[in-house]
Amino acid sequence: MTENATADDQPLPYPFGNGRQIELERRYAELREAPGLARVQLPYGRDCWLATRYEDAKIVLGDPRFSRAAAVGPDVPRPNPEQPGEGGILMLDPPEHTRIRGVASRAFTARRVERMREHTREIVERLVDEMVERGAPADLVEHVALPLPVMVISEMLGVPYSDRDDFQRWSNAFLSTSLLPPETVIEYGKALRDYMTGLVEQRRAAPTDDLLSAMLRASDEEERITQDELVNLAIAILVAGHETTATQLPNFVYVLDRERDQWDLLLERPDLVPRAVEELVRWVPLGVSSAFPRYAREDVEVGGVLVRAGEPVLASVASANRDRRVFADPDRLDILREDNPHIGFGHGPHHCLGAQLARMELQEGLRALLRKVPTLRVAVGEDELDWKDGMFVRGFRTLPVTW
Amino acid sequence: MSGQRWLVEVDRDVCIGSGMCAGSAPAFFELVDGRSRPLHGEVDADDEVLGAAESCPVEAILVREVGTGRQLAPEE
Numbered sequence: 001m002t003e004n005a006t007a008d009d010q011p012l013p014y015p016f017g018n019g020r021q022i023e024l025e026r027r028y029a030e031l032r033e034a035p036g037l038a039r040v041q042l043p044y045g046r047d048c049w050l051a052t053r054y055e056d057a058k059i060v061l062g063d064p065r066f067s068r069a070a071a072v073g074p075d076v077p078r079p080n081p082e083q084p085g086e087g088g089i090l091m092l093d094p095p096e097h098t099r100i101r102g103v104a105s106r107a108f109t110a111r112r113v114e115r116m117r118e119h120t121r122e123i124v125e126r127l128v129d130e131m132v133e134r135g136a137p138a139d140l141v142e143h144v145a146l147p148l149p150v151m152v153i154s155e156m157l158g159v160p161y162s163d164r165d166d167f168q169r170w171s172n173a174f175l176s177t178s179l180l181p182p183e184t185v186i187e188y189g190k191a192l193r194d195y196m197t198g199l200v201e202q203r204r205a206a207p208t209d210d211l212l213s214a215m216l217r218a219s220d221e222e223e224r225i226t227q228d229e230l231v232n233l234a235i236a237i238l239v240a241g242h243e244t245t246a247t248q249l250p251n252f253v254y255v256l257d258r259e260r261d262q263w264d265l266l267l268e269r270p271d272l273v274p275r276a277v278e279e280l281v282r283w284v285p286l287g288v289s290s291a292f293p294r295y296a297r298e299d300v301e302v303g304g305v306l307v308r309a310g311e312p313v314l315a316s317v318a319s320a321n322r323d324r325r326v327f328a329d330p331d332r333l334d335i336l337r338e339d340n341p342h343i344g345f346g347h348g349p350h351h352c353l354g355a356q357l358a359r360m361e362l363q364e365g366l367r368a369l370l371r372k373v374p375t376l377r378v379a380v381g382e383d384e385l386d387w388k389d390g391m392f393v394r395g396f397r398t399l400p401v402t403w
Numbered sequence: 404m405s406g407q408r409w410l411v412e413v414d415r416d417v418c419i420g421s422g423m424c425a426g427s428a429p430a431f432f433e434l435v436d437g438r439s440r441p442l443h444g445e446v447d448a449d450d451e452v453l454g455a456a457e458s459c460p461v462e463a464i465l466v467r468e469v470g471t472g473r474q475l476a477p478e479e
Binding site: 101105106109347349355 | 458
């Protein structure tokens with residue numbers, strides 16, 4: 001029941017794998033069945049608690065007794081040398097967090113996203129058509145999965161799509177997927193900030209009906225946020241708005257290639273696509289490592305352990321999504337699963353701002369592939385898969401497909 | 404805003420249990436069986452309530468002014 005029960009043990013080295021596999025590392029299943037919380041040591045910072053069960057993860061992510069703003073300083077447990085999310089929305093607690101996020105959140109509601117569905121469908125169908133015209137094998141990442149969310153988010157935010165080579169490269173500073181040298185991270189971060197500041201100045205001179213202009217109104221007229229906060233928020237939206245969807249769509253295709261009966265079922269019943277997307281978001285462990293630890297503001301009991309005020313705790317959403325207490329036969333991918341309260345988009349104040357947009361993009365992406373290339377297959381063997389490096393997302397740099 | 408009273412409702416059929424409101428405005432919302440519910444149906448006007456309603460990804464939180472019935476969130 002107390003910290004002493006495990007504090008004497010050596011913390012487990014974390015993450016449990018290098019992310020070059022789609023299966024969730026087995027260690028999580030053991031920890032979910034073990035009493036208390038695990039103690040883990042990330043590559044950087046101090047050791048910390050790790051919550052692996054569904055209910056425990058939801059407490060860590062959603063309970064106001066846990067803080068993100070307190071996660072500052074050289075001791076913060078983290079997978080990369082630089083502080084993830086520094087200066088961004090993920091470093092804030094309510095009410096500051098609510099104030100800043102509120103400037104953009106209206107643009108990401110289910111209702112607003114639904115209005116973008118038709119246009120998104122046109123975009124992805126065109127991309128798939130172009131891929132088919134080029135002929136097999138083709139790289140699904142380059143031709144469909146990456147351009148889809150980049151087109152959607154740049155149009156929505158008001159960032160010229162023609163600048164994509166620049167902003168995609170600079171985005172790596174905020175994702176650390178590519179293990180960039182520290183000076184490059186600083187250089188790219190500054191370049192992206194300068195670029196976004198330039199766009200803000202353009203909108204100030206000549207407002208349009210894009211999200212950047214709406215956010216600028218909230219800054220200049222309503223004085224809800226400062227220009228720095230505005231620029232940081234716009235960068236967060238641009239970066240988070242493409243990397244995750246661009247990685248998940250190929251992951252989904254890869255998983256459905258291995259679970260061919262599920263792909264065939266979707267061909268037969270395309271009405272199951274929304275449910276399949278929820279199940280795939282639950283099942284695919286997108287993050288290589290849990291990151292963004294929450295710090296206890298006061299003593300909090302979680303999973304039978306008394307977490308002391310000031311101690312950091314990580315929550316594994318990938319593990320929570322495999323908890324047998326919530327999901328029957330949790331390791332099985334089952335697109336017919338009905339009761340699916342997964343936390344693949346997180347939980348609590350930092351629940352993914354773009355969750356509804358991501359859902360819609362993934363649904364339309366999957367639908368277009370099923371309809372236009374029903375014979376779609378991964379074109380390379382397991383040992384030729386081109387996994388991403390780094391500690392952030394699990395997925396493919398390129399995914400050759402054929403049909 | 405001072406002196407105003409607001410009516411707060413959560414449509415539990417629409418709620419997806421993101422935890423946004425309970426996490427950012429814990430004095431006003433709680434999760435019960437994975438879905439949100441207002442702690443009080445009528446509250447003193449408070450920015451925190453409006454912020455939570457505006458942040459709800461599925462706009463499940465309805466905030467209205469007592470008396471006039473004017474809808475404050477979500478935007479129509």
